[in-house]
Amino acid sequence: MEERGTRLEGKVAIVTGAGATGEAEFVGIGQAISLLFTRQGAKVILVDRDEKNAQITLSQIENEGGEASVFVGDVTNLESCQAMTEAAVQTYGKLNVLINNVGISGPGSVTDVAEDFWDTVMDVNLKSVMLTSKFAIPEMIKDGGGSIVNLSSIVGLRAGGGRPSHAYAASKGGILGLSNSMAVHYGRDNIRVNSMLQDTSIALWSPATLTRNCLICAAVLGR
Secondary structure (H helix, E strand, O other), X not given: OOOOOOOOOOOEEEEEOOOOOOXXXXXXXXXXXXXXXXXXXXXXXXXXXXXXXXXXXXXXXXXXXXXXXXXXXXXXXXXHHHHHHHHHHHHXXXXXXXXXXXXXXOOEOOOOOOHHXXXXXXXXXXXXXXXXXXXXXXXXXXXXXXEEEEEEEHHHOOOOOOOOEHHHHHHHHHHHHHHHHHHHHHHHHOEEEEEEEEOOOOOXXXXXXXXXXXXXXXXXXXX
């Protein structure tokens, strides 16, 4: 049994991209966040487009004595994002935390990337942050405030070597700008908005990294 705590006791969170990855020796970022949040007392809506992967995360949480629910949905779809917020409120009575973790990438410079792929990356990585926040924020305001954490990347700040992924870089830079603007605007409503920057080489977390990084995320929520 993993060590449990009360840091997020009574909180209700939505985590997008919360399903397992299929790599047994690693834990996906959304999966890791969901596990740690429930270990710290939160109830979590596990959002993923793959029900099987989401159920794996749910089973892990329930085996540890935590509480969570699966929501199968599309974060690029307005109606789906509205429904996931409604599911959180109907199931647990409120919504305090939104973790926008879902994201995709792929190689391609602006001169060779396909337009439809560019649009898909922007929809999944950036538009989804707007759509999920659109419905989550009013519920947070009803409860006196809340916290949103958007997963960005170091490439949103500076370019790296290797094969370019200009769509990914643009989307992650957009998340930083959007998060900063949202933080200023919704701070008056006691809603905190922060970004976490992951290294582009880290798509999965080892168990040791899981605890360290997720506790940082939890600290942001409890600021």
